Amino acid sequence: MAWVKWRWIQLIGCMILLVQSEENYIYNATVTVQVGDNIMLACSTSATYQEKDLRVFWQREQSQGRSSSDVVLTFKQGIITEMNQKDSFRGRVEVFPNELTRGNFSLLLKSVRPADVGQYETIIVPEKNSNRPRCRTQLNVGAPFSKPRVTVEVCTESTWPSEIRCETWGGFPEPLIHWIVGTQAIDSDQVKTNSSTTNGSISVTSILHLWSQEEIPVTCIVENPILRTNESSTQTIHHCEDPAVNLYGLLVLVPILLIQPILVYLFCFSKKKSACRSTQEQAEESTTAPPGGQGSQDNANVTIHLLE
Template identity: 30%
Template sequence: LSLLAGQYSIIPPDSPVLGVVGDGAVLPCQLQGRIIPEKLSIQWIFSGSSTESAVATFDGKNPQNPFLEFAGYRGRTEFFPSEFHWGNLSLLLKNVRPSDKGKYTCSVFLDNWYNEVVVELDVAAQGAEPSVFLDGHAGNGISLSCRSQGWFPAPSVVWLDSQGQTRPEEVTTRSTPGPSSGIFDVVSSMSLEPGSDREVSCRVVNEVLNTTRESRVRIADFFFPSPSPSTWM
């Protein structure tokens, strides 16, 4: 056991893995050693905020049926068996979902040796280009809303003026997750008063991906309510 302990080690990942919803993500597990045995065993376990579950296993001592996927991951995982002899015991997780966010433990078993490494998976989704809507009149001004779908995690929304500066108006933003997907739709609202900068930009920001989507509109005078006769007197 002591001899094997010096012969093998697992290289820990440098940083969390970022998975984009709908795409694949490789969870790295690199075994270092001069000779990698064919009859090794690999087990991947997921630990989320409130759950722990088996993901996939490889059993080198069962050549007839070495691969096993568990509920919630069937059809979504893939090892790289042609690279096992190089120590690449990584797992490809396909069709990433928001619920996949968490920590994954890669456990490696040899005849007289065992070790494990933890890989953190962060998950993000880039939503659609936002649309700006005129919702109606609000006092002497108009009410605007900005809507976009398909974000994870919940994005932030910034309203900008013609100079690209943050607008001074009060803003209300609400993000709502889908009941099954966990993907967020976002709605942000503000009121535009007469005499203010008529060029309005709505920018939606995914801080995990460090990406944005933006729409810009210019509000014409005729959208504002006409002054009532009493204001002319």
């Protein structure tokens, strides 16, 4: 029974600590910024502080891909120091020393990069005050993608079906690619998409294979999930026969091509035989008819005899 009570006391204590920890966050927000812009990570309180007693730490929290927190900037006893500061933040972060004792701990991050994505935390540590207020900001970074370039490789006898490529570049983070054929959305499992990253910017190529029995518009849409922007391009796909249809045509055409010479031969043979028969009949007629000269002489003799 005593053990159960002790477990309940521990649970209640943890809940109190959790509530106190959350209450210590005087600012908790999510902000989105485009690559190259400046962003103010806000943090302020109504309290005032003595400069010699004040310590403030700005850091980026540990996340996937990072084994520890990154030091962004440190203020200690009136001095801003870059000790242990992550190299990528050097010369790109700024605070306002005259505002710190007034409770303004905001941090200016300049020329934002894709690698700056993460959760930033400001920890205020007054020497003579047990209360340590904190500010937390989730920084999301995005860069717009180029207008997609859609190209079509028209199908031929050796390339079935048509291959449609959608290419875009220069953006961040990796986009969502949507295809629409006519008015019908294409499932992502019917599309092959590859991406590569250079200096933080992403290039994407998406390939769709399509059989089309008629002219039909095909649209590629590039969606940036952070900036919530879309870019699109449309191309019209022309008629492309299904290989099954072409195969059926070949099955019909091949027998015709094979039979045609035989039919031509039979036709010619028949014509030749008919011509030979006609020639033979003419020859027979010429041999049975009386000679033209003898017949004329007999007729002449008969005529003379009658006159006499």
